[in-house]
Each structure stands twice: as C-alpha cells, then as structure tokens.
Amino acid sequence: xxFRDKLLDFKRRLSxxxxxxxxxxxxxxxxxxxxxxxxxxxxxxxQLDNQYNRAFYDMAGYVNNVxxxxxxxxxxxxxxxxxxxxxEAWRQANLAQANLGQLPVSQPILANTAKxxxxxxxxxxxxxxxxxxxxxxxxxxxxxxxxxxxxxxxLGKSLGKLQEELAEGRIKWxxxxxxxxxxxxxxxxxxxxxxxxxxxxxxxxYPTLIYDGPFSDHIAMTKPQGLTGDQVSVEEAxxxxxxxxxxxxxxxxxxxxxxxxxxxKTYNFRVSxxxxxxxxxxxxxxxxxxxxxxxxLRDRPVGITxxxxxxxxxxxxxxxxxxxxxxxxxxxxxxxxxxAVINYAYSQDGVIxxxxxxKVKIALDNGEVVGFEAKSYLSSHTQRNLPxxxxxxxxxxxxxxxxxxxxxxxxxxxxTNFKTEIFAYEFxxxxxxxxFIVYINAENGREEDVLxxxxxxxxxxxx
Amino acid sequence: xxxxxGNAIKVFKCTAIIILLLLAFSSTFPWDVPYIAPxxxxxxxxxxxxxxxxxxxxxxxxxxxxxxxVSGFYDEDTKxxxxxxxxxxxxxxxxxxxxxxxxxxxxxxVIRSFSAYxxxxxxxxxxxxxxxxxxxxxxxxxxxxxxxxxxVIINRTKDPKFPKTIAGVIYQPxxxxxxxxxxxxxxxxxxxxxxxxxxxxxxxxxxxxxxxxYWNPATATSKWIWSRKIVKxxxxxxxxx
Numbered sequence: 001x002x003f004r005d006k007l008l009d010f011k012r013r014l015s016x017x018x019x020x021x022x023x024x025x026x027x028x029x030x031x032x033x034x035x036x037x038x039x040x041x042x043x044x045x046x047q048l049d050n051q052y053n054r055a056f057y058d059m060a061g062y063v064n065n066v067x068x069x070x071x072x073x074x075x076x077x078x079x080x081x082x083x084x085x086x087x088e089a090w091r092q093a094n095l096a097q098a099n100l101g102q103l104p105v106s107q108p109i110l111a112n113t114a115k116x117x118x119x120x121x122x123x124x125x126x127x128x129x130x131x132x133x134x135x136x137x138x139x140x141x142x143x144x145x146x147x148x149x150x151x152x153x154x155l156g157k158s159l160g161k162l163q164e165e166l167a168e169g170r171i172k173w174x175x176x177x178x179x180x181x182x183x184x185x186x187x188x189x190x191x192x193x194x195x196x197x198x199x200x201x202x203x204x205x206y207p208t209l210i211y212d213g214p215f216s217d218h219i220a221m222t223k224p225q226g227l228t229g230d231q232v233s234v235e236e237a238x239x240x241x242x243x244x245x246x247x248x249x250x251x252x253x254x255x256x257x258x259x260x261x262x263x264x265k266t267y268n269f270r271v272s273x274x275x276x277x278x279x280x281x282x283x284x285x286x287x288x289x290x291x292x293x294x295x296x297l298r299d300r301p302v303g304i305t306x307x308x309x310x311x312x313x314x315x316x317x318x319x320x321x322x323x324x325x326x327x328x329x330x331x332x333x334x335x336x337x338x339x340a341v342i343n344y345a346y347s348q349d350g351v352i353x354x355x356x357x358x359k360v361k362i363a364l365d366n367g368e369v370v371g372f373e374a375k376s377y378l379s380s381h382t383q384r385n386l387p388x389x390x391x392x393x394x395x396x397x398x399x400x401x402x403x404x405x406x407x408x409x410x411x412x413x414x415x416t417n418f419k420t421e422i423f424a425y426e427f428x429x430x431x432x433x434x435x436f437i438v439y440i441n442a443e444n445g446r447e448e449d450v451l452x453x454x455x456x457x458x459x460x461x462x463x
Numbered sequence: 464x465x466x467x468x469g470n471a472i473k474v475f476k477c478t479a480i481i482i483l484l485l486l487a488f489s490s491t492f493p494w495d496v497p498y499i500a501p502x503x504x505x506x507x508x509x510x511x512x513x514x515x516x517x518x519x520x521x522x523x524x525x526x527x528x529x530x531x532x533v534s535g536f537y538d539e540d541t542k543x544x545x546x547x548x549x550x551x552x553x554x555x556x557x558x559x560x561x562x563x564x565x566x567x568x569x570x571x572x573v574i575r576s577f578s579a580y581x582x583x584x585x586x587x588x589x590x591x592x593x594x595x596x597x598x599x600x601x602x603x604x605x606x607x608x609x610x611x612x613x614x615v616i617i618n619r620t621k622d623p624k625f626p627k628t629i630a631g632v633i634y635q636p637x638x639x640x641x642x643x644x645x646x647x648x649x650x651x652x653x654x655x656x657x658x659x660x661x662x663x664x665x666x667x668x669x670x671x672x673x674x675x676x677y678w679n680p681a682t683a684t685s686k687w688i689w690s691r692k693i694v695k696x697x698x699x700x701x702x703x704x
C-alpha cells in the first residue's frame with residue numbers, strides 16, 4: 001500500500017465517529033502539553049533575565065562604592081582608617097568582579113574591565129596589609145590610587161548609561177545570547193554588544209600595576225631563576241630525554257614540536273616504550289635554554305599497589321639524585337589511583353626552601369616514575385643568601401598561641417602568592433586533634449601563615 | 464468492519480505511545496514533583512560513615528552530644544544524645560535516628576522521582592567539577608589534550624581577566640560550549656581518563672605552558688579567537704594566550 005493510499009485510508013477512518021474523537025483528544029493533549037512547555041520556557045527566560053539584571057545592577061552599585069572608597073582613601077590621614085577603607089574597597093571590587101563574571105557577555109569583550117576590578121581589589125588588599133603593619137603609603141602608591149580612582153569614575157559613568165538603556169528596554173540580554181539567523185544578529189545583538197565594548201574601551205592605556213599581590217603585573221614578567229645554561233639544539237634536548245628514562249626500556253623518541261612562549265620555551269617529545277601499548281607514551285617538555293626537563297607525563301593503566309608510600313618516597317628521591325637534583329626533601333604527598341604524587345622541596349643547609357618544588361608521580365605497581373613537574377623549581381631555584389635569623393627559636397616560639405602543642409620545629413623559606421619569599425621558623429603542632437603548621441618570620445617575628453594539615457588516608461594535604 | 468475496529472485500536476495505541484514518549488523525554492513534565500527525603504537510611508548503633516558524622520556534629524552544635532567525638536561511629540554516647548534530642552522534640556525516644564528524626568534535624572535532600580542522576584547528590588568538589596568540564600569539552604581527545612583543557616581552566620583562575628574560582632570560570636556565561644549546551648552534565652564513563660586528567664591538572668601539570676584559551680578550528684565561530692597567538696596544537700584543539 002502506497003503512502004497516498006494510506007493517507008486516504010486514514011481519512012476514511014477519520015470519518016468514523018470513535019476514531020474522530022480519539023484524534024481530537026490526542027491533538028488537544030499535545031496542544032495543552034505544548035502550551036505548558038511554552039509557558040514554562042517563557043518563565044525560565046524571564047528568570048534568567050532577572051538574574052542578569054540583578055548581576056548588572058549589583059555590579060554597577062559595587063563599582064560606585066569602589067569609586068567612593070578610593071576617593072576616601074586619598075583623604076583619610078590615620079593609617080587605621082585608611083586600612084579599613086582599603087579593606088572595604090577590596091571587598092566591593094571582588095563582589096563587582098564576581099557579578100561581572102555572571103553577565104552573558106563573552107569574556108574578551110569585558111576582559112579589561114575584569115582585569116581592572118581584580119587589580120583594584122588586589123591592590124587595595126596589598127595596601128591594607130601594609131597599613132595594618134603600620135607602614136604608611138608612599139607617594140607612588142597614592143598616585144596609583146588616584147589613577148585607579150579616575151578609571152573607576154569613567155567606568156561608573158559608562159555603567160550608568162548602560163543601566164538607563166537597560167531600564168528603558170533599548171537593549172536586552174536575550175539579544176546577546178540568541179543564536180538566531182545571523183542576519184538578525186548583525187542588527188540587534190551587535191548594538192548591545194557594542195555598548196559593552198564601549199565600556200571596555202574605558203581601560204585603554206591602562207597603567208602597569210606592580211604591588212604585593214597575586215594579580216600584580218610583575219608576576220608575568222619575572223624571569224625564571226632556575227633556568228640556567230645555554231641554548232640547546234633539538235638533538236641535545238633529545239639526548240636529555242633519553243637520559244631521563246631507563247634506556248633499555250625506550251623504543252623510540254619522537255620530536256613533536258616546540259613551544260615559543262615565555263617564560264619557558266620548550267621542545268616537546270613523545271617517548272614510546274617497549275613495555276607500553278599504543279597511547280601509553282610519555283610526553284616530555286625540555287626547555288630550550290639549558291635543556292632542563294620541565295615536565296613529563298605518562299598515562300598508562302597502573303596495576304595493584306605493591307609499593308608503600310615510604311618506599312615510593314625513597315624511590316623518588318633516588319630518581320631525583322640520579323638526575324642531578326641533590327638535597328631534595330619530601331614534604332607532602334597525595335595517593336590516587338595506585339599512584340603517588342610526592343612533593344620534594346630543596347633543602348639548603350637544613351633550611352627547607354618550599355618555592356623550589358618538584359613533583360614526582362610514581363606508579364605504585366612497579367615504582368616507575370610516570371610524572372615529573374619542575375616548573376616551580378625552575379622558576380625559583382637559586383643558591384640563596386640566607387641571613388642569620390633576627391630572633392631566636394625560643395623568641396619565635398613565644399609568639400605562637402600557647403594552646404598549640406608543638407611537635408616539631410625548623411627553619412624554612414616559604415613563598416608568598418606574589419612571587420616573593422619569606423624566611424621563617426616553621427612549627428608543626430597540634431590543637432583539638434588537628435595538626436597545624438605555623439610560620440613565624442625569622443627576621444621580625446611576625447606571624448606569617450597558619451596551615452591546617454589534613455591527614456587523609458590518601459595523603460597529607462595542607463589548607 | 465472487524466478490520467477497521469482493529470486499526471482504530473492500533474492508531475489509538477500509537478498515539479498514546481507517542482504522547483507518553485514525548486512526556487518521558489521532557490524533563491519538565493508537570494508530575495515530576497521533587498520531594499525531600501532523609502539523606503540516609505535509618506541510623507542506629509553500629510552505623511558508621513559520613514552521615515553519622517553529620518549527625519554527631521549537629522547534636523554537638525546543639526548541646527545534646529557534649530561527651531563524645533565526631534567520630535563517624537554510632538556508639539552508646541551518640542544513641543543517648545539522639546534519645547535526648549528526641550525527647551525534647553517530642554519524637555519517639557528510641558535512640559535510633561529514623562526518617563522522622565533525620566528530617567527534624569534538617570538532614571534531608573531533594574529527590575526527583577524520574578531523574579536518574581538524583582541519587583548521586585554528593586558534594587561536587589573542584590576535582591569532580593573539573594573532570595565534568597573536561598568530559599564535556601574533550602572526551603574524545605588524547606590524554607594530553609584532556610589535561611591541557613583542565614590546565615586552561617586552572618590558568619584562568621590565576622588570570623586577572625577571569626573569575627577567580629574553578630566554578631566561576633567554568634560557569635562563566637558563554638565561556639565553554641559544553642556548559643551552554645549541557646554536555647557538562649553527561650555522566651562520566653567509568654573507563655574514561657578525565658578524572659585522572661583533572662587530578663594531574665590540579666596537581667600542576669600544564670601541557671599548554673600557561674595558555675588561557677583553546678578552540679577547535681573546525682567549529683570555532685568567533686573571529687576574535689583566531690586573532691590569538693597559537694601556542695600549541697593538541698588533538699583537535701588549538702591552545703593560545
């Protein structure tokens with residue numbers, strides 16, 4: 001029976017009363033269902049619009065507050081008040097940034113605005129810390145605040161304009177997201193998009209900001225200290241790769257490509273092994289300068305654990321020594337999927353230098369090294385001029401909360417999150433059944449950091 | 464006549480099946496009502512685990528369980544504390560934390576009758592979230608490419624132009640197609656390497672050398688992304704700064 005006949009047959013049967021009512025009921029049911037879905041979708045769209053509006057209005061409000069607070073910080077004279085104001089500016093800038101991240105505007109369009117808000121917050125926080133330690137702000141810092149204030153004023157103005165346009169319905173969030181036919185997109189959505197692009201234009205000619213914070217511009221510019229040696233050729237780098245593994249196990253080493261980005265320009269290799277299947281190769285990046293192995297990673301299924309963590313720690317240490325990394329001390333580890341990732345820090349005359357960190361990943365089935373990561377080590381390793389401590393161990397100990405029962409102590413160099421280092425006493429202690437590490441600055445006795453240790457079955461983590 | 468009767472029933476059956484199918488595939492049909500149920504089956508002496516810890520912490524906070532540790536083991540002290548709580552709240556003081564007691568303590572969670580993934584309502588940590596994002600974005604990619612996608616997300620949290628948390632970066636509107644189209648919610652295949660890749664990325668391995676963008680040249684629509692400097696190509700993705 002052809003399709004046409006079927007259709008005719010269906011039409012004939014429709015004239016049957018019973019059949020007719022069944023079809024009507026079916027159509028009605030589908031229609032009701034469709035209506036329900038439509039209403040539901042409209043409701044969700046509205047909810048989303050409300051969320052976007054909320055994020056936008058909140059952000060505009062926070063930016064206004066930042067503007068006012070920066071102004072105030074220029075005027076107040078007492079360090080305590082300045083610190084309080086800067087702390088509030090930090091909080092408000094963070095809130096503004098968080099809300100900005102929720103707007104349905106693709107990231108590059110507001111990239112500079114986001115960077116401005118992050119840095120205003122970060123900079124305020126760094127200054128707040130400085131003020132709290134009793135150091136007054138320098139003229140240079142005041143002039144930076146003034147500059148940032150200027151940008152905040154302009155940003156506030158642009159946002160005010162956009163707010164008006166939103167309120168009057170001239171631009172709509174929906175237009176930003178809809179992936180309709182491109183012909184419509186070009187006309188309507190671009191208008192809304194352009195308005196946001198205009199906002200970001202506020203931050204042309206934005207100054208380079210350098211201060212003690214994790215988002216300071218100097219971080220991207222620092223030169224790696226541990227990257228010693230001369231430029232090496234691909235062949236030389238390949239030789240380094242060969243020496244990095246057990247020579248008898250290597251099947252072949254293939255040069256893949258090179259990466260030409262600062263701070264670590266690398267040659268990249270793929271190593272296959274005699275005992276490995278396809279897809280179980282190791283990838284190795286070797287720096288073009290000095291031929292150091294930056295990282296190595298081998299993905300292979302790891303069998304049942306036969307090696308305990310202590311043995312793995314010793315094997316990792318032996319591996320490091322065999323490759324020229326002497327005086328490395330294991331600090332923390334993490335056990336997952338029958339592998340252990342062990343952190344080793346450089347130890348200089350008994351002082352643990354935490355910034356010089358190498359991670360070694362060991363397969364616990366046969367003790368093979370399946371991962372190696374030395375970015376931190378190559379970034380910061382150098383022989384340091386460690387001064388004699390300005391205060392004694394006993395003096396430092398007296399600065400610690402007496403409720404903490406001290407189990408171990410020593411000297412260490414710890415990193416800040418803005419690429420500087422602090423020379424400190426390290427105290428390991430216990431309170432309420434929880435383990436802590438407290439760092440006391442060895443030069444001035446300031447309490448620098450407190451870490452909580454989570455000793456889980458899978459390893460030791462710090463928080 | 465007989466034949467026609469049979470056909471009508473067949474048509475009716477077909478329509479009914481179609482409607483049912485439509486409803487089953489729609490996640491929003493009206494009678495999928497979410498309801499609240501206790502987070503665990505009844506807890507009593509001998510029970511152990513995270514739910515017991517939660518229970519003990521709550522009882523301790525409220526001053527019913529001042530004697531014991533938050534150990535995760537349902538011991539005599541815990542039983543006494545539960546009994547005391549039940550007496551005060553007018554529940555049957557049997558020392559066993561059943562449905563009524565757990566609900567009174569606020570230890571309930573939402574269940575949807577028709578949703579398959581409702582059972583896995585455990586806490587989503589950074590690791591799991593990252594693994595889901597990698598799963599959605601780079602399931603079919605080589606291992607290195609999966610670690611690279613994770614590394615890009617982590618690199619973004621350290622860049623002033625992006626949100627500062629992993630969740631903030633992943634859920635930034637329009638940032639990842641896998642989030643916009645729901646691919647991020649696709650269950651992770653137990654044999655997949657994405658969880659391992661997420662861990663390696665969190666542990667600091669970065670095959671991209673600090674990249675904060677990546678795109679698939681076959682599907683990328685944004686002209687802007689092409690103006691980025693290409694640093695590396697892994698699998699189907701280009702990575703850039």
